[in-house]
Amino acid sequence: MKLSEREIVGSDFRYPIELHEDFVGLSEKLKNLKKVSQVFVFTNREIAGIYEKYITKELKNSNIPFHFIYLKAGEKNKHIDRMKKVYHQLIQAEADRNAVIIAFGGGVVGDFTGFVAATYQRGVRFVQVPTTLLASVDSSVGGKVAVNVDSGKNMVGAFYQPEFVFAPLFTLSTLPKKEWSCGIAEVVKHSFLDGGTFLETLSKSKRSDFSEKSDIVRYAIEESVRVKSQIVSQDEKESGLRAVLNLGHTTGHAIESLTSYKKYSHGEAVSVGLVTALLLSKEILGFSESNFQKAISMMNQLELPTVLEEKPELVLQHMEHDKKKDGNTLKYVLLEDFGKPKFGVPVERKMILDILKRHKGMKLHG
Amino acid sequence: MKLSEREIVGSDFRYPIELHEDFVGLSEKLKNLKKVSQVFVFTNREIAGIYEKYITKELKNSNIPFHFIYLKAGEKNKHIDRMKKVYHQLIQAEADRNAVIIAFGGGVVGDFTGFVAATYQRGVRFVQVPTTLLASVDSSVGGKVAVNVDSGKNMVGAFYQPEFVFAPLFTLSTLPKKEWSCGIAEVVKHSFLDGGTFLETLSKSKRSDFSEKSDIVRYAIEESVRVKSQIVSQDEKESGLRAVLNLGHTTGHAIESLTSYKKYSHGEAVSVGLVTALLLSKEILGFSESNFQKAISMMNQLELPTVLEEKPELVLQHMEHDKKKDGNTLKYVLLEDFGKPKFGVPVERKMILDILKRHKGMKLHG
Structure with missing residues (x-):
């Protein structure tokens, strides 16, 4: 059930942040985007272990082909070295410019996934599904996406806005x-x-x-x-x-x-x-x-x-x-x-x- | 001497493409940009071997600190693997958000450099100084920047516009x-x-x-x-x-x-x-x-x-x-x-x- 919605408006973008009880409604939102060829859900094994079955059930309602891409958890894996493998996975799956990438996780998943979306084929659409309080209040607004390099944190990135943010609050139940x-x-x-x-x-x-x-x-x-x-x-x-x-x-x-x-x-x-x-x-x-x-x-x-x-x-x-x-x-x-x-x-x-x-x-x- | 100028206008950008006889006037253009902390000239050894002394002479007139960063020539080096080293060089030189990066070369230099500029610290300003006919007529307009990955050419990139394009036509004298x-x-x-x-x-x-x-x-x-x-x-x-x-x-x-x-x-x-x-x-x-x-x-x-x-x-x-x-x-x-x-x-x-x-x-x- 949708609990509330706020629109974020910038000079050349406009997107809603929606709070929901659970994943119900996510498919409808995806179906409302134009010409989506495939959906790629970027997440980590820890989150997938708990929530993959629930989000899968919801995504099936969209009738859009979807895939999971698993990232390694933790700030140290929000690293430029991890990008090549992910680009390769997208290319292998024939992701084209009409693909939509979902960042499903906390700030690390959001930053990394957002930067991949900003740069794959010069930018494909992305969606944030934050699972932490910090990601819901912080990285979901402002469009800052980035990865780390050895000599500095967040040194490489972009300003890139999601199509929408869909925060399923029940995922906070497992927050440490x-x-x-x-x-x-x-x-x-x-x-x-x-x-x-x-x-x-x-x-x-x-x-x-x-x-x-x-x-x-x-x-x-x-x-x-x-x-x-x-x-x-x-x-x-x-x-x-x-x-x-x-x-x-x-x-x-x-x-x-x-x-x-x-x-x-x-x-x-x-x-x-x-x-x-x-x-x-x-x-x-x-x-x-x-x-x-x-x-x-x-x-x-x-x-x-x-x-x-x-x-x-x-x-x-x-x-x-x-x-x-x-x-x-x-x-x-x-x-x-x-x-x-x-x-x-x-x-x-x-x-x-x-x-x-x-x-x-x-x-x-x- | 400036030979001609055309303004490129988009929904959220506006920049001139100037044809010049040589490098004279480049410093003036750089000085007209706001708050430039440092200038980084990205080029390759072949181009530097012929033109570094001329562009250096001109850049000294700007009184802005400048550095050369040398890329390996050729399409196969327009590769994501080459980016880490360059980011590291920028960080070592304490390049901040007010740095300006010059792409001095042909299309390969322009694509690679533009993508580095688009992503370093979420984007710093860049300038194109094309040295080939193709770069002057093609990559200088449109804002497409990109690098290759093993599984595809130009698969990773951005739309990112330069502050200005400064084409020194005398560099065409050495074009094969x-x-x-x-x-x-x-x-x-x-x-x-x-x-x-x-x-x-x-x-x-x-x-x-x-x-x-x-x-x-x-x-x-x-x-x-x-x-x-x-x-x-x-x-x-x-x-x-x-x-x-x-x-x-x-x-x-x-x-x-x-x-x-x-x-x-x-x-x-x-x-x-x-x-x-x-x-x-x-x-x-x-x-x-x-x-x-x-x-x-x-x-x-x-x-x-x-x-x-x-x-x-x-x-x-x-x-x-x-x-x-x-x-x-x-x-x-x-x-x-x-x-x-x-x-x-x-x-x-x-x-x-x-x-x-x-x-x-x-x-x-x-």
Whole structure:
């Protein structure tokens, strides 16, 4: 059953993000696309193990020939080296320009599959069927697709929009705890950028409210998609405003990199990074103490990590490694208030170090 | 010195194609682009061996840091396997989103470089500096960039437009005879699609008129760019009309493939294929005998190959290999008259074979 729908509109595209209970209705959507020759479902074995039979049952209703192409799970397999094999599989199956590729999985599947779709025969249509909260609220909006190369993550990619996003919420029932945190952290980030009712509603919820059937999850996805799409539609190619979506990411990336991408999921690292950004916002832009307390209390209720456990000096080093040096400062996304982000705020290294030290020393659990 | 300029306009792009005597003026054009951090010149050793010192002298005038990245020459190196190394070189040189990549060479350099530019960090700006007649009249218009995979040519790519095309005509002075033929064949194809004055003027010229300084070359490039851009602007993503640019290509591809891409350059194969297409046009669309004679006489004067030397049965087999089978027919681009192409014309295999046999038996040299 379709639960809700929002249209994403850009200068040269327009597509719906639909939340559904399960896969029912996907075939109808595919049949509404013009002249589809074949459908290719890109997924990984873990997801296929649980859901292949269900999506297969639905796809049979479309009467369009379909195939599964299995990717290896995990960020390290979102790699340019993995592309050749997949292109070869498409060619072997005689996929032509009227083929449609479905990205069925989380962000890794979505990024990789989207880039294959963007480049196979100079671009074939693709569809996102996200199975994680993060993919539903984040990679489903904005059209960023990419793969990694040895010398950098997401260094090779494109801006490429799907025909539609079809989020089957029942797949969240098998989402591991760490993946829930990852998605909730992005939701919280979006609520900080937006302020207003979204933030208020979220601040009254607690972690145990989040499940595949809860109203708050549906609401959180709908609102996150709204916030992100408003930002992205003003800056499709990421030349300015879109930078605000990196709130929490400067520290987040540094602690991810510092811990070799093992200790934290991306969302968990961003969660810790949000706290550093709020501390800097208090110091530099007059973000209020009461708002800061509200944010921490909300993150605690949602069981997101807030404490900085890494050495401040090392965190700063990894930031500098990550960022282009611009004299003695690094550029941050900060908040004047909830709903009032500023990007490109220069912050001196000394102040960053002081704030990181303060962050590390804080007793943040309620 | 700038010789001429034409603007190419699409739904979401607009860029000029400029013909110049030499490299003078390139720096000025680069300086007019916004916020360029670094310039990367992609070329091959052969071209660099002759022209690197000249282009270097000009680029120094821009005061923008620039680097050369050397590609291996030849179609077989326009391969996806070659991309990783180049991305790595860009990352090592700290190329950011404000980098500009120049494709300095022929079609192979342009296709490969354009696809790297389209995908590095989800797209950086690129500039074409074509050094062959074919690249000047063909790949400089239309935004098609691509690389090969083992199982197919140009199977992976994008539609990606340059900031500008800067054609330094003096580089044609070192163009080998076979490459001249290759470019002239495309020019002739464009004149068939256009008819009118372009065709008339070309039919009065002969091969010895073609040199880097001749008016006819400049005119042929300008007119070819006009014809192709008119077609492409009506069908940017190649879903219909753009197919007319494949005039001569069905037979052309077949004889290229049949002779393992060794005997003919692409343009030479297309040249032979044009004759097959005209014979079919006479048979099916009433293309006149006098027009046919005019075309052959023009191609002879321009010293383009017209005679079919391969076995008709084998040519047909290789067409079927190349094309999607649609019952008993293959789809052709044919001409009702000069300037009146029709695409997607179904032709029965039996008729194709008959025409190929007639083509092979013809005495076409004047």
